[in-house]
Amino acid sequence: MFKQILASVGIGKAKVDTLLLSDSLQAGKPFDIEVVIQGGDVEQQLQGLEFAVMASAKTEADLGDNEVKYNKSVILQSWSQSFNLTIQPGETVTKQLTLDLHPEVPATYLFGHQIGKVWLQTGLDIKSGLDASDKDSLTIVPSKTQLAVLKFISDSGYRLFKSDIEFGRVRAHDFVSHLPCYQEYEFKPESRSLFGARELEVTFVDNGTETGVLIEIDRAFLGDGYKSISIPNNCSTSESVRHYIEPLLG
Numbered sequence: 001m002f003k004q005i006l007a008s009v010g011i012g013k014a015k016v017d018t019l020l021l022s023d024s025l026q027a028g029k030p031f032d033i034e035v036v037i038q039g040g041d042v043e044q045q046l047q048g049l050e051f052a053v054m055a056s057a058k059t060e061a062d063l064g065d066n067e068v069k070y071n072k073s074v075i076l077q078s079w080s081q082s083f084n085l086t087i088q089p090g091e092t093v094t095k096q097l098t099l100d101l102h103p104e105v106p107a108t109y110l111f112g113h114q115i116g117k118v119w120l121q122t123g124l125d126i127k128s129g130l131d132a133s134d135k136d137s138l139t140i141v142p143s144k145t146q147l148a149v150l151k152f153i154s155d156s157g158y159r160l161f162k163s164d165i166e167f168g169r170v171r172a173h174d175f176v177s178h179l180p181c182y183q184e185y186e187f188k189p190e191s192r193s194l195f196g197a198r199e200l201e202v203t204f205v206d207n208g209t210e211t212g213v214l215i216e217i218d219r220a221f222l223g224d225g226y227k228s229i230s231i232p233n234n235c236s237t238s239e240s241v242r243h244y245i246e247p248l249l250g
Helices: 002-008 144-155 238-249
Strands: 015-020 030-038 044-063 066-087 092-100 118-126 132-137 158-167 181-189 197-206 210-219 223-232
Touching (some): 015 118, 030 118, 044 092, 066 092, 144 158, 144 197, 144 210, 144 223, 144 238, 210 238, 223 238
Parallel strands (some): 015 132, 044 158
Antiparallel strands (some): 044 066, 044 118, 118 132, 181 197, 210 223
């Protein structure tokens, strides 16, 4: 009885561990996981699994007369799987599942560098007890179309300065984002002219068949300007995106 009481408050209960079966993922594509549930000190009734893809996004808030910037964890998408299973002490139960990443999920890895923080949170629903949970970082690479655009901009005399995941949504004249955050790539020119761009900020909105590209251009003395276009997702090379992106950089 004492062990059952302890398990009900999370001591000696079943544990869950999620294993990613792919080293890197891509937004809009499926990925496979293996969930390993390890029984605790007493028999327990399991009622299901819950999964959430989460990201750390930059946001800001007013604190008195000051504006404070901070990172917050946001849920990008979630799934649940219900079942009724009794797990015995020390027993191991394994489940394999396939999940689909939303096409707008931010990338976390580009050109050999980590550029964002996205993870898979797994929760185990235990009857009469606190949920066991597991957290696994996701390595997500940009789509081929996004990579082609980023490479073309890099080859056009701009250097990628940083990439941030920002809380909020993106809206252009022909596309709008759906997740609670978006990714912004900031480029700076390799050389500056008097009225040239001081920086470019590039954001993608992928709907599965087309990728919306929103470019904010900061020009000296002229302020910010916005340009956007949608590119078919079969464009996967710098040359194939040239006639879409080149006019936006002018």
